[in-house]
Amino acid sequence: MTPTHVALTRSVRRAGRGRAQSFGRHPAQALVPYAYLFPTLVLLLVLMVVPIVMVIGYSLMDAVITTRESQFIGLDNYVEILASGKFLTALANTFWFVSVSVVAHMLLGLGFAMLLNSEAVSAVTRTVFRTLFVLPWLLTVAIIAILWRLLLNPNGVINAILSALGVVSGQHEWLADPNMALAAVTFINIWAGYPFFMISILAGLQGIPRDLYEAAEVDGAGAIRRFWSITLPQLRPIIISMALLDIIWTSQQFALIWMTTGGGPLNRTEMLSTFTYKLAFSDYDFAAASASAVIVLILSMILAYFYVRSQQARD
Secondary structure (H helix, E strand, O other), X not given: OOHHHHHHHHHHHHHHHHXXXXXXXXXXXXXXXXXXXXXXXXXXXXXXXXXXXXXXXXXXXXXXXXXXXXXXXXXXXXXXXXXXXXXXXXXXXXXXXHHHHHHHHHHHHHHHHHHHHOOOOOHHHHHHHHHHHXXXXXXXXXXXXXXXXXXXXXXXXXXXXXXXXXXXXXXXXXXXXXXXXXXXXXXXXXXXXHHHHHHHHHHHHHOOOHHHHHHHHHOOOOHHHHHHHHHHHHHXXXXXXXHHHHHHHHHOOOHHHHHHOOOOOOOOOOOHHHHHHHHHHOOOOHHHHHHHHHHHHHHHHHHHHHHHHHHHHHO
8 A cells, every 4th residue: 555545544534533523522512612702792792783773773863862752863863964064174174183193193103113223323322212202102192182281382382482483473372273273283193193103113114124125235226215115115014004093093083182172263173073072962962963973983984994905905
């Protein structure tokens, strides 16, 4: 008997034993995997599915929660929300806030990550810079809001520095100025969020094989050529994933806006999150707030779909 025949015979015997074991297994054993999944499925049902279904139901009713006899009105709440000028303002502000924040996070994160990964900077300097650059990410949203409200106060440090440089005159109220409030809160969000990009891109830079750069140098490629031909293509999956995640997180930013401007002045910093919150807990219009929340949920699901697609393409 040849070695091939011996191997085939052993495989047939193992397959036969496997079928015999599966036929002889008790039916209760087949439920064991589902028993492990049961607690997780219950938590998902209670914490996610039930609230989402309730909010969708509320969005199709009128005067929910505040009255006992609410009625089904179909999509009227959605029509009212989508035709609301405040909603369109909040949508435009959110789009501007998210777009500028994500682009700035990406550029600052990439620049600082390349600085920390450069061999031209000493190890001690890289350690000091790494600590300084990560500090904003370690602060909570409440501390960030209080810190920047003090810094941007008419009598704060920012006004003092800019007045000394001749950029502004007098005591400027940045967060109360309708023309500057959105730019001010966007700047604060950029300052608080770029370290996450920086750390992720730095990890990606350290994973690029040095052989690629050495081969490019042998071929006569300069620093700019190596950046466009090696660094960016190698970092592209990380940058795309981080950008999509940042879009989702920034579009849901609520605490920073609420603790700095509260959506004002004159709705100039109103976001979809603060708009929905005010509908529910200032106007007590829970039905309209539910419709707004469902619209935000749909937008978030569209972004999540593109994030999952990017992850599948990366794998």
